[in-house]
Amino acid sequence: MDANCKHELKVFAAEIRLALLKELKTRGFGHVGGSLSICDLLAVLYGKVMKVDPKNPKWADRDKLVVSKGHAGPAVYATLALKGFFPMADLDTLNIPHTNLPSHCDKNKTVGVDCTTGSLGQGTSQAVGMALGDKLKGRPSRTFLIVGDGEIDEGQCWEAAMFTAAKKVNNLVWIIDDNKKQLDGTTAEILPHGDLRAKMEAFGFDAVRIDGNDVEQLYDALTKEATDKPIAIVMDNIKGRGVKAVEETAANHSMNVKPEVWDSYIAAVEADLEALKKAGAQA
Amino acid sequence: MKVIYNGKADPKTFKDVLSASIPQMLDTNPDVIYLDADLMSCIGTAKYAKANPDRAINCGIAESNMAGIAAGLAAAGFKPICHTFGPFASRRCYDQVFLSAGYAHNDITMIGSDPGVTAGFNGGTHMPFEDVALYRAIPGATVVDVADSAQLENILPKLVMREGVKYLRVNRKSNDLVYEAGSEFEIGKGVVIREGKDVTIIAAGFMVGRAIGAAEVLAQKGIEATVIDMFTIKPLDEQRVIDCAKKTGCVVTAENHSKIGGLFSAVSECLIQNCPVPMGYAAVEDEFGEVGPVDYLAERFGMTVDHIVEVVEATVAKK
Numbered sequence: 001m002d003a004n005c006k007h008e009l010k011v012f013a014a015e016i017r018l019a020l021l022k023e024l025k026t027r028g029f030g031h032v033g034g035s036l037s038i039c040d041l042l043a044v045l046y047g048k049v050m051k052v053d054p055k056n057p058k059w060a061d062r063d064k065l066v067v068s069k070g071h072a073g074p075a076v077y078a079t080l081a082l083k084g085f086f087p088m089a090d091l092d093t094l095n096i097p098h099t100n101l102p103s104h105c106d107k108n109k110t111v112g113v114d115c116t117t118g119s120l121g122q123g124t125s126q127a128v129g130m131a132l133g134d135k136l137k138g139r140p141s142r143t144f145l146i147v148g149d150g151e152i153d154e155g156q157c158w159e160a161a162m163f164t165a166a167k168k169v170n171n172l173v174w175i176i177d178d179n180k181k182q183l184d185g186t187t188a189e190i191l192p193h194g195d196l197r198a199k200m201e202a203f204g205f206d207a208v209r210i211d212g213n214d215v216e217q218l219y220d221a222l223t224k225e226a227t228d229k230p231i232a233i234v235m236d237n238i239k240g241r242g243v244k245a246v247e248e249t250a251a252n253h254s255m256n257v258k259p260e261v262w263d264s265y266i267a268a269v270e271a272d273l274e275a276l277k278k279a280g281a282q283a
Numbered sequence: 284m285k286v287i288y289n290g291k292a293d294p295k296t297f298k299d300v301l302s303a304s305i306p307q308m309l310d311t312n313p314d315v316i317y318l319d320a321d322l323m324s325c326i327g328t329a330k331y332a333k334a335n336p337d338r339a340i341n342c343g344i345a346e347s348n349m350a351g352i353a354a355g356l357a358a359a360g361f362k363p364i365c366h367t368f369g370p371f372a373s374r375r376c377y378d379q380v381f382l383s384a385g386y387a388h389n390d391i392t393m394i395g396s397d398p399g400v401t402a403g404f405n406g407g408t409h410m411p412f413e414d415v416a417l418y419r420a421i422p423g424a425t426v427v428d429v430a431d432s433a434q435l436e437n438i439l440p441k442l443v444m445r446e447g448v449k450y451l452r453v454n455r456k457s458n459d460l461v462y463e464a465g466s467e468f469e470i471g472k473g474v475v476i477r478e479g480k481d482v483t484i485i486a487a488g489f490m491v492g493r494a495i496g497a498a499e500v501l502a503q504k505g506i507e508a509t510v511i512d513m514f515t516i517k518p519l520d521e522q523r524v525i526d527c528a529k530k531t532g533c534v535v536t537a538e539n540h541s542k543i544g545g546l547f548s549a550v551s552e553c554l555i556q557n558c559p560v561p562m563g564y565a566a567v568e569d570e571f572g573e574v575g576p577v578d579y580l581a582e583r584f585g586m587t588v589d590h591i592v593e594v595v596e597a598t599v600a601k602k
Contacts, residue, residue: 108387125350125351125355125383127350129356133359134359159345160352
């Protein structure tokens, strides 16, 4: 990846974080930790990898995204708005009555959202069906599936993983957000997963572990051509990534903080974005 | 539609119909796709699946995953048919059907085989008396309990093409023969099998033939019964229910299901608001299933002709 491209993606990731935090500030509460931890991934997916058309969001041959950890919806909405799927002003409507932007992803409400999720585990099987359906219909599409590490406690994820590999659904890419935390605490305390990369490999995937904050590693893993074996990417991550104060908050799954605290998060990301732009591609 | 009830078993099994109709739909409509959870052999589709692995997909013993995959296939433009035994088609994958299919507007057809006492020797673990209750609670769902092979043959393709979540509960063997082959049915419309002035018996599935048998016994006792085959339990043919209640002044339901949440509940909910009349039911009390031959289980859980007759007599007496 050349320096310009890398810079562009880092800027896009910071812009997503900024739009996300402003969006969450409108209500004063929301799933901030798990939204922040997928911002770099969303930047790479929507910035360089996925074939999508904001003017034709239902284009059958597009690539699809299933955010099975559906509570990260606010990060997806920030990304889609920045890509022009709907106006940025819509982000202020998060979770108000009759909104098109509910806390959890809903394909029937939000332009550009490909799958309805929120009940953890359920996005995995739907993603398998969507990818399999595209394959059987002869479409060139790929489906990207984001699963939370806490979410993978759900047995349905493993049923879907077994099916993906066994039936060679290789136009589906599994991405596990290993941000080490779930609602009640750390995954290590609640239900340790062991080596997730090794587990996915044992299930029959071509599995890699990368830094979930490194746009270059993400790009390389997401654009690798799949063999018969589908690809699984375990993102080594930190819940709340990209906003130090959130990273350092123990209970950061859903946060309800005062406007001035949101402002401090926003100011931190604005400073990061400014520094990135100032340093330019040479940094 | 022509009623040819003769008190005998339908010579054509439901399995005969499923094993012919599902492949026929798959061969004639490329959008139809079929998924099963390791029970293809039970409905005679395994051979077809072996020859057509892209049209008939065995998901293994993972019903939740099957329901979710079906929802995803629906999102990709398919009209999926899923099959497994009734308890697994309802309880085991209920949240996936409710959310991934229902809430997300991914239309799928779920076939739950061997409902209620027809699970027979598979016993209590395999005997859903609550599957109708569960599927009725899914907003916009269609719930069908078929009486015989002719009805299944006519209804299945219509169900697959219909919008929303569709649940079909069907025995694999035969129920009593009721209809002439080639009979036409409309989803959501109850079938008037016979008309009488004293009572209306509203039955579904396994109980339709038994309800007709009960009406014949009652006629000899001077009680003239209207018999309705309410094969579509949801959406209920409310107008038919209300009209019959008004004409006959009392109603008895007959179902191979718990009295909680099934046909009795649906009819009661309708009549309490529109035309309250004395009611009775032949249905399972608040209890679990158990093992045994179907005839024993029908007796044990109150699904015999004699029991329907008793309930009707008690209900007519309340008029």
